Amino acid sequence: MGNHYDKQKKPTHVLTVENWENDEIYALLERAQSFQTSSRSFIHEQLFAANLFFEPSTRTKISFEAAERKLGLQVLPFEANTSSIKKGETLYDTVKTLESIGVDVVVIRHSQERYFDELMDAIHIPIINGGDGCGHHPTQSFLDLLTIQQEFQTFEDVNIVIAGDISHSRVARSNIYLLERLGAKVYVAGPKEWMSEEWMARYVTMDEAVEIADVMMMLRIQHERHAVKMVAGPAEYHETYGLTVEREKRMKPTSIIMHPAPINRGVEIASELVECERSRIFKQMTNGVYVRMAVLEYVLERR
Amino acid sequence: MGNHYDKQKKPTHVLTVENWENDEIYALLERAQSFQTSSRSFIHEQLFAANLFFEPSTRTKISFEAAERKLGLQVLPFEANTSSIKKGETLYDTVKTLESIGVDVVVIRHSQERYFDELMDAIHIPIINGGDGCGHHPTQSFLDLLTIQQEFQTFEDVNIVIAGDISHSRVARSNIYLLERLGAKVYVAGPKEWMSEEWMARYVTMDEAVEIADVMMMLRIQHERHAVKMVAGPAEYHETYGLTVEREKRMKPTSIIMHPAPINRGVEIASELVECERSRIFKQMTNGVYVRMAVLEYVLERR
Amino acid sequence: MGNHYDKQKKPTHVLTVENWENDEIYALLERAQSFQTSSRSFIHEQLFAANLFFEPSTRTKISFEAAERKLGLQVLPFEANTSSIKKGETLYDTVKTLESIGVDVVVIRHSQERYFDELMDAIHIPIINGGDGCGHHPTQSFLDLLTIQQEFQTFEDVNIVIAGDISHSRVARSNIYLLERLGAKVYVAGPKEWMSEEWMARYVTMDEAVEIADVMMMLRIQHERHAVKMVAGPAEYHETYGLTVEREKRMKPTSIIMHPAPINRGVEIASELVECERSRIFKQMTNGVYVRMAVLEYVLERR
CATH class of the missing domain: 3.40.50.1370 (Aspartate/ornithine carbamoyltransferase)
Known part of the structure; x- marks a missing residue:
């Protein structure tokens, strides 16, 4: 304890994921x-x-x-x-x-x-x-990867849509980078105000998203982390960008839903879907x- | 951990005491x-x-x-x-x-x-x-019961006066119900503004209370839980409804004092009585x- | 637990250090x-x-x-x-x-x-x-003593300068008393407004202090504990009463620097000195x- 570490040896930190092979x-x-x-x-x-x-x-x-x-x-x-x-x-x-x-x-x-x-x-x-x-x-990125791997045994050609407030997310950019490097096909959805130029090539609407996704990776709206006026009221946001009960019905039989939580129920995802059959939200935890x-x-x- | 519980089996909660045999x-x-x-x-x-x-x-x-x-x-x-x-x-x-x-x-x-x-x-x-x-x-009710049982080995015909802010107490109603079911005789004392109609049949004044009680179960004034203007100033409350040094002298030789704490010293009970011979307040803890x-x-x- | 202590036996408290032989x-x-x-x-x-x-x-x-x-x-x-x-x-x-x-x-x-x-x-x-x-x-006083003892194996004739906000320090007075009793020579430095009459016989300026000290025991300015308007701005305080980079150079080869922390970097001590060769600040912890x-x-x- 305390004195036992070797001051000459540099410790191994885990700060970001991009440097992981x-x-x-x-x-x-x-x-x-x-x-x-x-x-x-x-x-x-x-x-x-x-x-x-x-x-x-x-x-x-x-x-x-x-x-x-x-x-x-x-x-x-x-x-x-x-x-x-x-x-x-x-x-x-x-x-x-x-x-x-x-x-x-x-x-x-x-x-x-x-x-x-x-x-x-x-x-x-x-x-x-x-x-x-x-x-x-990083540990959120890793747990997301583990949850996907448990489901599909591979990342190769798995279609993943990351939807929502990508610009303020701590994991979206890391996940896009890692998942593509591991062979997945990554798309983004959500308000265009929250997308940077580089992501627009991967952009799909929510209605397109639910039909192609093997994984719908919903993000949390980070109310507390950005002053950006919300692009719409909660109900309107849900209708345009959220995972609604109606949209879930059009998802592929084997596709899953993920969310890092805490969840804004009825905003990024319908409350009824939080514990639905294809939800892996609590499994992620x-x-x-x-x-x-x-x-x-x-x-x-x-x- | 986590995955080990049986999702088909309902867990046993302890939420209230009324359902306990x-x-x-x-x-x-x-x-x-x-x-x-x-x-x-x-x-x-x-x-x-x-x-x-x-x-x-x-x-x-x-x-x-x-x-x-x-x-x-x-x-x-x-x-x-x-x-x-x-x-x-x-x-x-x-x-x-x-x-x-x-x-x-x-x-x-x-x-x-x-x-x-x-x-x-x-x-x-x-x-x-x-x-x-x-x-x-519920655990407060159970510890009250244990303290009484340790003293009298039974609940049969033990005279218990519950005194004070019954309407806002978390345990008064449960305790009245349980103690009567277990054979005790329960009375209530305190400001009539804090009594509901059903309890008035058990009502005694504090001066009557100290003479009949085997257990004086004082309640805490829940300043933080109700907006009800206090029925009197602290000193006046103590005089009329509190367990004063004078009243304690008229209690039966074997009777005890209980209080769930935290204590408002000098309001519901005289400070000198908190650790007196018949106090079981810290024993309750x-x-x-x-x-x-x-x-x-x-x-x-x-x- | 709880019931196991002997109520007749008085417990041994550690409240002050003056009563320790x-x-x-x-x-x-x-x-x-x-x-x-x-x-x-x-x-x-x-x-x-x-x-x-x-x-x-x-x-x-x-x-x-x-x-x-x-x-x-x-x-x-x-x-x-x-x-x-x-x-x-x-x-x-x-x-x-x-x-x-x-x-x-x-x-x-x-x-x-x-x-x-x-x-x-x-x-x-x-x-x-x-x-x-x-x-x-008391435990801060004891850890100060241990740190000095580890360095010099004795307290006899060790020159110790306690510098800074002595009047509001929890340890300065105890340390002066104990260290002198153990044979050290104790001096004080810092703003005279923070010295009481009795300490003035031990008073040295910071420029004198760094040349005689075996131990420069810096104190923290207790912003949060006293309303006394600071005797000077932080930069001016540092110049007059602080352990500056320049003053450190005039210290004896074997002398050490101590500070109870948390440190106001650049006020009582130059930021560069916090982890310098002669600093025992983290060793104290x-x-x-x-x-x-x-x-x-x-x-x-x-x-």
């Missing part, structure tokens, strides 16, 4: 899948984790916490709103403090994009990015724990 | 009493609990947490004010998320009366009600842990 | 030092700790938490801002509640100086003071865990 990704997904049947891991000493969430979260924070406990880690509670950040302490000094106190791995969510740039070379313990502004959210176990193990075994 | 109650109290001497329980696997408290609490939350730890459960921290509830997520989606992440039992306190109606049939893990608005608070261990074990062994 | 201090530091190589302790039963922090803290709270976990204690989470303190419960009733629930040791930080006076004789479980207003912070383990063990083995 395909075979590394497949290995990670395989390890995650194995946790579905057994939590046994290589960790046998007392190790400490801390989860620094500077933005509200239920799912990701508690999912990391469950993953940590299942691996046998001790979790030191950290509440941003009662921490010394209140006294003006920098993020760097806070993380360095945790390192000094003996924390072995930190998970950080922070509203500032690429908050980790100032940390990655100076901190001697692994950092797992739990979400940076509109930037990245279950997979999230396995993926996070695999990522935690990955960085800890490389200490 | 007398023999079930006696069995629960016996099990709770046994935890006073040994924490040994049937739980040997890694199980996860989460405590969702949407209202302030010291006692109940930390008491459940202690009970969970003593049973060997892992407790996943959940802070309502940093959760996705802040992003507008429904209570149902939050609980479903915890279920998906692998939580095995949830304890919920919520300001909305009968918040559990929308959860009980759709959630596959047991829910223990830690208090719903002015509705119910100790009993709370045992009762919660018994309730947790009860729902978990019926999974 | 030199040999007791040396024994504690030796025990703390031993935890650097092994966490093995005498604690083998399930014991519960609770950390009641009524003021923001990262370091101290999480350091106690790490110490508790390393000793094998269960830590019951307590969040002041969601507790019954919000409902007007007194500190005494809150601590008595924790005692009743079965907590075996409490750590308390509170803005009220000597908050513990009303607790120490009535509470049956040990209290460790995690900071009271501008009063005391590592020592904090060992010292707290020793203090927790000390009070628990005296139950």
Whole structure:
């Protein structure tokens, strides 16, 4: 604890996904899948984790916490709103403090994009990015991949439509990049105001989307993260860009619905569809724990 | 974890007490009493609990947490004010998320009366009600029963006066119903504005109360839960409806004082009486842990 | 748990340091030092700790938490801002509640100086003071001592300059008293407005300080704890009273820099010096865990 890490050896961080090779990704997904049947891991000493969430979260924070406990880690509670950040302490000094106190791995969510740039070379313990502004959210990307792989056993030629607020999503850009590299065909749908030029070649309407998609990957409207006036009222948005009860009926028999949650019921997706037969929304959450176990193990075994 | 529960089998919730048979109650109290001497329980696997408290609490939350730890459960921290509830997520989606992440039992306190109606049939893990608005608070009722039983070995013909803000109490109505069913004689005291018609047959003044009571069960004035202008200033309330130092002197030698706490010292009870010889107030808190261990074990062994 | 303590036996609290004999201090530091190589302790039963922090803290709270976990204690989470303190419960009733629930040791930080006076004789479980207003912070004093002892193997004739906001510091007065009793030579530096009459005999300017000091013990400017208008702007303060890059160059080859953190970078100390060769700032945090383990063990083995 604390003093046991090797200051000469650089820690393995997981900050973004773009730098992961395909075979590394497949290995990670395989390890995650194995946790579905057994939590046994290589960790046998007392190790400490801390989860620094500077933005509200239920799912990701508690999912990391469950993953940590299942691996046998001790979790030191950290509440941003009662921490010394209140006294003006920098993020760097806070993380360095945790390192000094003996924390072995930190998970950080922070509203500032690429908050980790100032940390990655100076901190001697692994950092797992739990979400940076509109930037990245690697464990969410991995759990999305695992959910698709469980369904189709491959990414080759799977048609995936990512629908909604792509420009403010932490995972949309990473997922487009990764999924295409793994062989999937990716489309985008949603308000054109939320698309950048480069994505327009993949653009389909929602009515086209539901007919071609093997996977309808709905995104959350990030009310809290952008000031952009919503392109329409909730009901009108649902009608034009949402996954309505009517549209779901036109989906292929084997296609599935995904959503990272929390869900705005009746906006991006009809409330009735949240737990329908083809929904994998809660399955994604279950997979999230396995993926996070695999990522935690990955960085800890490389200490 | 998560996937291990049987989706066909309905979980056993503990939401209210009215549906408990007398023999079930006696069995629960016996099990709770046994935890006073040994924490040994049937739980040997890694199980996860989460405590969702949407209202302030010291006692109940930390008491459940202690009970969970003593049973060997892992407790996943959940802070309502940093959760996705802040992003507008429904209570149902939050609980479903915890279920998906692998939580095995949830304890919920919520300001909305009968918040559990929308959860009980759709959630596959047991829910223990830690208090719903002015509705119910089953583990508080059980710990009150245990405290009385420890003292008198029976409920038959024990005279119990429930005094104070009955209309806004989470336990008064349940306790009146249960205690009478178990053979006790129940009276009520306090401001008539806080009594409903049905209770007036049991009404006594505080001066009468202290002379007949074997148990003076004081209630807390729920400042935070009702807008009703207080019937009197604190000093005047204490004089007319409180358990004053003078009134305590007229109590029977063997009678006891109870209060669910937190206490408004000098209002419903004189500060000097909080730890007097006949006070069982802190004993109630100790009993709370045992009762919660018994309730947790009860729902978990019926999974 | 709870019922196991002996109500006749007074618990051993750690509230201030002035009452500690030199040999007791040396024994504690030796025990703390031993935890650097092994966490093995005498604690083998399930014991519960609770950390009641009524003021923001990262370091101290999480350091106690790490110490508790390393000793094998269960830590019951307590969040002041969601507790019954919000409902007007007194500190005494809150601590008595924790005692009743079965907590075996409490750590308390509170803005009220000597908050513990009303607790120490009535509470049956040990209290460790995690900071009271501008009063005391014994574990910080002990970790400062340990850090100096590790460096110089003795306190005899070590020159220590305590620089900065002495009047509002929780540790400055205790440290002056203890260090002198242990044989060190103590000086003070900083704005004269923050010095009391009695300290003026030890007063040196910052330019004198850096040349005589074996230890430059910088204090934090307690913005949040005093309304005193700052004696100067941050840049001007740094120039006159801070440890600047220029001043550091004039320090003796073997002398060290200490700071309790959180640090106001560029005010009391130049940002570049925080992790310089002679800084022991993060080492202090590592020592904090060992010292707290020793203090927790000390009070628990005296139950």
